[in-house]
Amino acid sequence: MNVPDHLFYTEEHEWVLIEGNTATIGITDFAQEALDELVYVExxxxxxxxxxxxxxxxxxAVKTTSELFLPLPGKVLEFNSELDxxxxxxxxxxxxxxxGKGWIIKLELADADDRDGLLTAEQYQELIS
Known part of the structure; x- marks a missing residue:
């Protein structure tokens, strides 16, 4: 299972890349594998x-629909147009x-230093093991 070290994760299986005051958010390799082939992202x-x-x-996905939960507070700036x-x-x-190309949203963070509730790669790996 691919769990890149430079990202943060949530217990709901989303990943977060924080760059300055912006976060890019998607679902993890574990989540996409569990869902199987996605047919729609909204x-x-x-x-x-x-x-x-x-x-x-x-x-x-073919058999289920899952909600996406925001890991940090902020303003949703962009939805990946390739998925739309x-x-x-x-x-x-x-x-x-x-x-990579499967990121879902970009978020303007309410507080660029807020990491509450986020897991490190090591913590997330333990969660899914």
């Missing part, structure tokens, strides 16, 4: 200020490259 919260643990979108059914419409990018 994010209708772009432009909204959300709190930690608010639902920011959903991912739909109105633009790129390629949700399988999440399966193919969950930590």
């Amino acid at each position: 994010v209708d919260t772009v432009g909204e200020d959300l709190d930690r643990n608010d639902v920011f979108g959903t991912v739909e 059914e109105n633009e790129g419409d390629n949700p399988t990018l999440v399966n193919e490259d969950p930590y």
Whole structure:
């Protein structure tokens, strides 16, 4: 299972890359594998200020739909256009490259130093083992 060391993780199986005041967020390799092939990714919260643990979108696989929970408070800046059914419409990018081209949103952080509730790669590896 791929768990890059430079990212943070959540117990809900999302990953977070923090760069300055912006975070890029997606679902982990573990999550995409458990869901199997994704057929739809929906994010209708772009432009909204959300709190930690608010639902920011959903991912739909052949057999299930799962909510996506915001790991940190902030403003949703962008939804990956490659995943958007109105633009790129390629949700399988999440399966193919969950930590790269399969990112889901970019977030303007309310507090760039806030890491509450985030797990290190080592802690996340322990969680999924």
